[in-house]
Amino acid sequence: MTCRILVVDDEKAIRWSLGEALKNQGYDVVEAENGTKGIDIFRQEPADLVILDLRLPDTDGLEVLAQLREEDDNLPVIMMTAYGEVETAVEAIKGGAYDFLLKPFQLEKMKISVKHALENRKLKEELNGIKKKEKEAYNFNNFLGKSKVMRSVFDTVIKIGESRASTILIQGESGTGKELVARAIHESSKGENRAFLEINCAALPETLLESELFGHEKGAFTDAKSRKKGLFELAEGGTIFLDEIGEMGITLQSRLLRVLENKTFRRVGGVKDMKVNTRIIAATNRDLLKAIQAGEFRNDLYYRLQVIPIYLPPLRERKEDIALLANHFIKVFSKEFKKKIDMISPEVEQRLMRYSWPGNVRELKNVIERAILLEADKELLPEHIPSEIMAFEENAETSGSSGDIDGLYPISLRDMEKILICKTLDETEGNKSKAARILGISRQTLREKTKMYEAD
Numbered sequence: 001m002t003c004r005i006l007v008v009d010d011e012k013a014i015r016w017s018l019g020e021a022l023k024n025q026g027y028d029v030v031e032a033e034n035g036t037k038g039i040d041i042f043r044q045e046p047a048d049l050v051i052l053d054l055r056l057p058d059t060d061g062l063e064v065l066a067q068l069r070e071e072d073d074n075l076p077v078i079m080m081t082a083y084g085e086v087e088t089a090v091e092a093i094k095g096g097a098y099d100f101l102l103k104p105f106q107l108e109k110m111k112i113s114v115k116h117a118l119e120n121r122k123l124k125e126e127l128n129g130i131k132k133k134e135k136e137a138y139n140f141n142n143f144l145g146k147s148k149v150m151r152s153v154f155d156t157v158i159k160i161g162e163s164r165a166s167t168i169l170i171q172g173e174s175g176t177g178k179e180l181v182a183r184a185i186h187e188s189s190k191g192e193n194r195a196f197l198e199i200n201c202a203a204l205p206e207t208l209l210e211s212e213l214f215g216h217e218k219g220a221f222t223d224a225k226s227r228k229k230g231l232f233e234l235a236e237g238g239t240i241f242l243d244e245i246g247e248m249g250i251t252l253q254s255r256l257l258r259v260l261e262n263k264t265f266r267r268v269g270g271v272k273d274m275k276v277n278t279r280i281i282a283a284t285n286r287d288l289l290k291a292i293q294a295g296e297f298r299n300d301l302y303y304r305l306q307v308i309p310i311y312l313p314p315l316r317e318r319k320e321d322i323a324l325l326a327n328h329f330i331k332v333f334s335k336e337f338k339k340k341i342d343m344i345s346p347e348v349e350q351r352l353m354r355y356s357w358p359g360n361v362r363e364l365k366n367v368i369e370r371a372i373l374l375e376a377d378k379e380l381l382p383e384h385i386p387s388e389i390m391a392f393e394e395n396a397e398t399s400g401s402s403g404d405i406d407g408l409y410p411i412s413l414r415d416m417e418k419i420l421i422c423k424t425l426d427e428t429e430g431n432k433s434k435a436a437r438i439l440g441i442s443r444q445t446l447r448e449k450t451k452m453y454e455a456d
Helices: 012-024 035-044 061-071 086-094 107-137 148-162 178-187 206-214 250-262 288-293 299-305 319-336 346-354 360-375 392-398 413-427 432-439 443-454
Strands: 004-008 028-032 049-053 077-081 099-102 167-172 196-200 239-243 279-284 308-312
Touching: 004 012, 004 035, 012 028, 012 107, 028 035, 035 049, 035 061, 049 061, 049 107, 061 077, 061 086, 077 086, 077 107, 086 099, 099 107, 148 178, 148 308, 167 178, 167 299, 178 196, 178 239, 178 279, 178 308, 196 206, 206 250, 250 299, 288 299, 319 346, 319 360, 360 432, 413 432, 413 443, 432 443
Parallel strands: 004 028, 004 049, 049 077, 077 099, 167 279, 167 308, 196 239, 239 279
Antiparallel strands: none
């Protein structure tokens, strides 16, 4: 689509030369000899970019700039002047002008400025589109769950978003949607346009994790060749999501506790305290009370994080949500893969309801995605569903406790996860890639957890 450029200048020669040069570049160019006409033309048919003279016969260019930006706050405006006043240039840039060129200008320089301004506009529009989709995706009005326990979670998240609560702890098994809840809290907050930054505490060594969170000064350690800002600085006014907080080392837990209590931190190797104005959301699938008893998690940090606790129940404890979620995923993936699947056979729905879903919602999503991508055509049938799900009830009855998760209670989240990982690896004959897909985690995460449990 051809970009439309509006040139507002009282000098006919400049309008003509600019118009010809830009038309040769493939742009659609319209002209206005004064500010009033320029604004009228823009309101009738908005332009993608405006080239605006600072000195106009009927009004000041800065006033025209302000009115244009009121019409479209994403509009790039290139200002021109023959006077070269530095103060005026600064004022124009503060008023939203993209660039400021002095007359007489070089046409090549103007072409480059126009090209960059239009590219910048396109990137902003794409970014705004991504932010809009993300906001819609994590809006709790779009979250599904009719069970009483999930409705309670939704209500809690909405209340947190409307409050100034700065510390939240989300607990639940892998695949229950802890990250989705964290993002929903952020998106429902007044500072939803601020940054949402996340980090997996189990994915990095403690020294590297410390640098990522707090940043470091130049020379703080061997490879610190320059100063680096950490997530607490980059997320100023926004949200930091600390996933798998239960895997954070004890030493680093002490630094995090200081941040929570004093709202200050220091870069690694730094001597200056820096203020923190960031919401911290932590998540874990571990039993932190058991980790405290084992000396692996600080008692004071646990209670400091638990200002507002949220528990996400496993899917097996809210079976009334399974059919609702399955139908939702069918609609999502049918649209994505351009298929016309609009129903689940009664037998499949019954089996989905009976299955224990060790990988929770993530596993259900993966099962539906695979069935629609590779198997199903018009209806989700038994042959489209993995055999372990269709045969789950029979296996549970004939193999005793191997399939009966209810028989394992009481049990910690950590031990439950260990059992599920071992059982899945057994069923896949040690195929880590296949096991990771079933569990809904990455192969790297599975490898790390396997190594951790082997050391128990």
